[in-house]
Amino acid sequence: MIQLVLAMIWTRRGQAVTLALLALFAVASAVASPAYLTAIDRAIAAGQIATSTAAERGVVIAGTVDNRVQSGAPDFANVGAALVELPGFTYVYGSSFPTVGLEKDAVYPSRLVFRQDACANVRIVSGRCLIGEDDVIVGAATARRAGLAAGDAVTLTFAAFVDDPHDPYWEPKGVPKRLVIAGTYEVDDTADPYWGSHGYFTSIPARGPTEPILTGSTTFATMDHGMTDLTIDGTAGADALDVDNLGTLDAGLLALTRKATEIGPNLQVNTEIPYLLQRIESGREAAHLLVPVLAVPLVLLACFSIFLAVGYGTQGRQSELAVVALRGSRWWNRWWLATGENLFAILAGAVAGCLAGQLLVNAVAAARFPGVGADPGWASLRYAPFAALAALAAAVLAQRRQLLSPVATLLRRNPVRVNGPRAIAVEAVVILLAVVCAVQLAVSGGSLTGVGLLAPAFVMLALALLSARALLPLVTRYATRALAAGRLGPALAGFQLSRRPGAQRLFALLVATVAVAAYATCAVDVAARGRVVQSELGVGAARVIQVEPVFRSQLLHAVREVDPEGRFAMATTRLRSGDSAEPVGLAADTTRLAAVASWPAGGPSAQEVAHELRPGAPPPMVIGGPDLKIKATAGDVIKGKELRLNVVVSSLADQGEALVSLGDLRPGEWTYEQNVAACSRGCRISGLQFMVNDKVVGVTGHLTIESVTSGAPGDTVTPAVLADPSRWRMPSFGRVSSAPGGLRVDIDAPGELPEGAWLHPVDTPYPLPIAYAGRPPSGDVLTGLDGFSFAVDDAAGLSAVPRLGQRATLVDLEYADRLAIDAAPALLPEVWLNHKAPPDIDERLTEAGLTVLSDARAAQVHSQLSQQGPALALWFHLIAGGLAVLLGAFALVLAAAVDRARRVEDLTALRIQGLGRATTSRATLWTYPALVGIASLVGVVTALAGWAATGWALPLAGIHPAALPLPSWPRVLVLAGAAALVLLVLAVVALTTGRDLRSRIKP
Known part of the structure; x- marks a missing residue:
């Protein structure tokens, strides 16, 4: 009996080899997944260690x-x-x-x-x-x-x-x-x-x-x-x-x-070594979620391919099985002769698959992770027996009809109907499983555990089966119309597909093949673009240098001195958030925003935002030298409640800010003066402060400011500007008005003055325009650089603020600094650089008075993200996509080989009856290519539907991703290119089988 089975295998050795290869892919897929996880565990550790900091x-x-x-x-x-x-x-x-x-x-x-x-x-x-x-x-x-x-x-x-x-x-x-x-x-x-x-x-x-x-x-x-x-x-x-x-x-x-x-x-x-070890473990956990996402559908696809291949092969030898049944052979002989040929091929392929899966992973690991190794071992074979048993079960299940049918049924040339209640019930179960898995994934918030892990596989399989069920009526209708119109070639090709009982399942398999490859493309492309967003938008620019705290004016002056043309450097600092409910804020030199910053998509351009954030404003009030003098006349000064006059000045060079105390106000006309070293090359007046001693309440008084000067050339606080109330702003505890000889300031503070009464020069737009991501600031106020609130005007909405994320604000640094009155160093001062920055930029910044603390580079962050678990795990998606295409190609070859004898017989008879050679060629060449073309289109749609249902749950963004507008859909051209490549491979296989069939038709 074994010799008979071996003879059968030799006679149909092409089909046996194809079936063995399908079994090889099934078992290799099951072996490759744990083997790749073992290799990637080592690669993740090696990558994180290579990109770790010295402290780690x-x-x-x-x-x-x-x-x-x-x-x-x-x-x-x-x-x-x-x-x-x-x-x-x-x-x-x-x-x-x-x-x-x-x-x-x-x-x-x-x-x-x-x-x-x-x-x-x-x-x-x-x-x-x-x-x-x-x-x-x-x-x-x-x-x-x-x-x-x-x-x-x-x-x-x-x-x-x-x-x-x-x-x-x-x-x-x-x-x-x-x-x-x-x-x-x-x-x-x-x-x-x-x-x-x-x-x-x-x-x-x-x-x-x-x-x-x-x-x-x-x-x-x-x-x-x-x-x-x-x-x-x-x-x-x-x-x-x-x-x-x-x-x-x-x-x-x-x-x-x-x-x-x-x-x-x-x-x-x-x-910080524990943080490094924790990051390695987190990356491994993410990888162990991503790899099975396509490993499961790949194994299911392999079993489906075996089911389809065995079913096709068994239908091709129904006459043999009918003879065996007619001779009255015992049931075990009948089963052995029916299944032996396929079981031998599957077992041979399963054994080879154990080795092939490990070798495939070794090759990928050697190419992608050189020096790391795949750490081969017996553990990678733990799923191989289950895959082999699944392949054998699929083979037996595919032959159940021929094993149980009577002789009369086996002798029929026209196949029995395959879309009966049992087939519909099986498809209904698959669809129900897809719904359950997708719902579980949604309810769990994207947890890829339990049945949620199976969601991508069953969603794509269910959609493939539904599309296949809808195909045959459409093909039959097309073939009927073509026949009525006299187009015999397309009609014969269409009837070949609609009347073959395995055509529907072959179409479902091809759809699933393309869907798996397209789904893998979606994951790889979305993750790759996400890493770009995280490295570029997350860092803020190509390179961000944090410097030692300096005054904001010093930061601006130093960066503009290093890059006077604004080609590659931009100064930034942070706003002081009032509370946790207030979004974080960034103050940047927006004159360089478009040239330097990485900019988010989906909103106004950097040029537009910079224009909105920096409208025209009155010139600042400046003094030209260090001898600050304010001539003023005070009245209603109450003993014990004397007001003390302070002035905040900001150097026009690089000497920072200073809070200058001019002493208590005295009744009558006085000149209050102080030497301010920071103003040796000129200063801007940031604000005047009227203070009292602690716990003093009910402060009143008035002051007429007649002049503000330093006695040096370059003073621009002219009497006309000084006396203009529109050039001054007093938000609380007083009011300003024009008076003979100058500017009158009336102070009225019924309570205490813990922060003083401030008089601000108007040298910025007010309210200050801001750009924001997320919700606009509550109450149209924002905490400024000095910790005090100021009114804002929403100028532009962004999908994200560079470096800060999707809930943040952006203001112009120079305007925000003019509003500030704290004379304190900047909070987290940074210098953002683009790719045009010279190699010696560190030395130039040091010469300009800045001390470099840290240096973050977008390229370095991208490299670190590329070495994390999610990025490395997605290489298995590429492997899975390639194996899926090979499975579809081999299944197509086997289906064509089984159909070949029947089709050669039918078309030869039609040729004898007068069917033209050209018509015969069209009927043979375009049957399977048409099937492949339709399946490719439907497969891409299926992949997109599966991605919409499950792709959001994949941990593609790395470990602890920042709140950034990460892409969620693949690029059209990338997906189209991948689909075209799959279509090309399958179409070449289909055309080759068609040419082989045409060459066998005589005459």
Whole structure:
């Protein structure tokens, strides 16, 4: 009996090979999914480690000890046992304490630092490095500022902080020690992991970047000092961060933390490695959701292909099965002869599929994740038996009719009706499952767990079956009309499709094939565009540099000095939100908005918004020199309730803002004056403040301002402008009016004046125009740069504000700064850059007075997103799409091979009766290509419907995505291109089968 089955396989070896390949794809799909997840787990870890920051690869063990009081000091020696639990780390010991004596003032201390191997990590500019006792080396910038050079002596003293509420400072608290400056140094990369995160090189206002005073261990120990910082900085090497050692690393960190806790509260372990490990785990979780989304429909599609292929093949040999049944063979012989041929082919394909699935993943991993490896193992085969059993069940199910039908039915040439109640019931079950899965996905809020994970597969399968059921009536109607019109070729092709019992299922299979490929295209394209939005719009520009806090006028002046033409740089800072309900705000130099910022789609252009945010405004009121003088006449001054006059000025150069106190108002005419160093090159008047002492209530009075000048050329506060009430704004506690000789200000404050009564020059549009994303600000007011509210006018609605997201506001920085009266540094000052920024932009910004803190780049963020779990998981979608197309192609080949004998017989008979060669060619060549063309179109529509129902739930945006307008639909051209490629592959297969059929028709 086995020999007979083998003979049958050899006779129909083409069909057997095709069926084996379908089984191979089914099992390979089941093996590829877990194998790819294993490979991607390693790739995610490797990618996140490669794109991690220095802080995420290091650990800092820190403690403090009073050198004069040893009790309670942290015992660093006991930490050694825990450090053994962290193999692969390199450690640097360091200690430091504050000193005074190097700088001319005592507002900020200098840090005397001992750091292991310091000489190997600095570049000596002058002199030499450390050799003997009492040697120190000083930063080159510090030496220039202090007027020191190599070989000079300096006396340093341990310092302690004096928290004076009016004038805090550092005072000497130790025995002075005379030290020799052996040399001066520079550090090429202050962010190098060697220096840790101790802030050695932070910037100090009005002083610039700081640099530690480096010395040897002997000098450090012999100098009298008190409270001292002790640190051990560990940096993970390649072995510690190997993807196979992450479990050991996590356990070692826990042991180190426990050991530090046991030693005492003065010892702390600071590390961001747990955040790195958490990000790796979150990426793996997202990948384990995305991969099965197409792995499940791929396996279902493979089983459907086997069901269709076996059904086609069995129908082609019904006469053989009829002879077996007619001879009265026992039921097991009949079953064996009916199923043996297919079972052998499926089992052979299943065995090959186990190997093929793993090899496919190995090849993809080697190409996409070089150096990571796929970590092959038996675990990837855990689903292979289930896929093989599913393939066998599909084969047996496809032959149930031939196994159970009587001889008379098997001998019929015309097939029985296949769209009976059973077929309708099966399709109804599939549709019901699709509805249940989609509803579960919606109710769970997009949770891809349970039946929700099966939603994409069953939705696409159900839509494919419904479209196939609607096809046959349409094809039959078309064929009938073609026959009536005398178009025999199209009529014969149409009747071939409508009368073949497997044509409907073949069409459903082809629709599902295209749908799976198109769905994969949707996921890949939407995710790729989402990463672009997150990296560009999320960062704000191609590059964003955060600088040390400076005054807003200094920030604007420095950036405009570096880029006077506004081609590549833009200054930005944040508004001070009043409460959590108020949207975050961005103030940007909108003269450069269109040139620099990444801009969201779906709204007005950057040029339009910049025009709306910066309309024309009156010129500012300025003085030309440092000698501020205000001539004014005060009246109704009540003793004990005297008003104090303050003026906020903003430098026109780069010297910041200042709050200038001019003293109490005196009755009669007086000239109030003060020298303001920040106004040496001119200042803008930001506002006048009338203050009283605390708890004073019921303040009244009036003042006539006659002149505001500095006695220097360039003053523009002319009497006409000064006396014009329309050029001034007093929002509360008073009013302004014109008076003989100047501007009259009447103060009326029944209650207290905690913030004073403010008089603002009108040199901006008011209310200030803003652009916003989300809802407009409540009450048409917004908290400004100084923390005070101002009125706003909604100028433009955006889908998102660059860098801040979908609930934020945008204002012009210069106008917002003119409204501000706090004379305080900017909040989160940044310099946004485009791709035209020169390579030495950091140096240029430093020369302009800005100190770089951090540097975020859109390209770097995009690279990080591309290494996260969702991005890497989508490569499996490409694999699934390719396998789906191959399944459809092989099923089409097998269907054509089974149909070939019957069609050759029919068309040969028609040729003998006079059917023309051209008509025969059209009937043979365009039957399956027409089917493929219609299926491709319907498949794309099916994929879009499935995407609408389930695509929103896919975690495509990465881990913890920002609130940005991420794309939710694929681009038309991308989807059309993918569909055209699938159509091309299937059409080539269909045309090849048609040409083969035509060549067999005689004569």
